[in-house]
Amino acid sequence: MESENSLRERLVDIGVELVTTQGSAALGLREIARRAGVSHGAPRRYFPTHHALLSAIARRGYTELQARFDAAVQGPATPREQLAALTAAYVTFAVENRGMFELMFRHDLLNSEGQATDQPQLRETTLPLFRELVALVARHQAHDAVDRVGEGGEPAVIAAALWSNVHGIAQLWAWGSLPLMLDAPPRDPDRLAELVGAALDAHLGPALR
Template sequence: MERENSLRERLIDVGVDLVMTEGAASLGLREIARRAGVSHGAPRRYFPTHHSLLSAIARRGFADLGARFDAATGGAASPRCQLQALARTYLRYALEHRGMFELMFRHDLLDSETHAADTPRLRDSTLPLFAHIVELVTRDRAESAEAGSGTPHGPARQPAVTAVALWTNLHGIAQLWGWGSLQLVLDTSSPDAAPGEGPLGPSGQLDRLVVAVLDAHLCPVTP
């Protein structure tokens, strides 16, 4: 049993390495088996379908992103600062790990009911991350109300609805930036960031978009 678990994890490890270095298109079942040093039929003993193996690889991505969220928000004092740190981390992950990010949010994997019997569905891996956003939105509202510093923009919405809108905005920014669309409309040829700072630096285009998203969906920040 221990040997089987070790081989199962090795197949996932190989898949993670492949998607990180060569992109999601490299994740053929035969190639994963070859690099793991097993026959091309061996993965079927641990993963009933190709999708179930891809889902296991993508779950590693969600675990990694969750750990990065914890590290990024651990030192932030207020919920707003934590949300800003979370948003930056989300976009940085999308920019730096395009292959894994693409795999994690593939609709056919998130919506698939075919998975190993002893593992949860991939879409369940998004729930802790989403719950974290909802919690921070709720706390931000409570602190703003207590301080009398403002109310949410527009009609009052459930924190979960606001969290969905915020997440949707961030995901859209990540996708559009990855496709090069935002660079066109924002004219990123303009010198808006310090040398070597990058788009997520304090004066970069993406960081300004993060601030705009938070301002649009949360209580306005008053001086």
């Protein structure tokens, strides 16, 4: 007999597969239960609300994104190079995982106060990623302390502006808007890297040569 923990993980596995192949709109409780071979009420034994299940699925996305972040910053030496690698990893993840990316940033999941669940709140998974970005911006400022635009501001504000810019690039590229405007193929990593580089220059100042 399948243990309760393994069934819980299987429900999340099915949700991850659905959001990856069909998008977040496919994540109904009944469909997940049907694919798991259980009654439509069974998921509520592990996820008291639909939001709780969606949060568990989205948390898998953050786990993968964190792994990509960890791998991205291993090679580069300077904080700016690490920021470039991290933002590139972020955009690549978004383009490759459009459905999951959309789910991960649903406001109703991130702002999940009052949700009846004993699982960690989704925002507690996202905040460490933002703090990592802030820390890298602060290290960049200390490493490359030059009096120029983008260098002297509060690290959290600069990090938030940079993240907003890169997030917008990721979404607009995934939707096909930026490839259309720039007359670029949908799979053009060089053009995408150029956009991310422009965002870094805008918020950190041009790279020192």
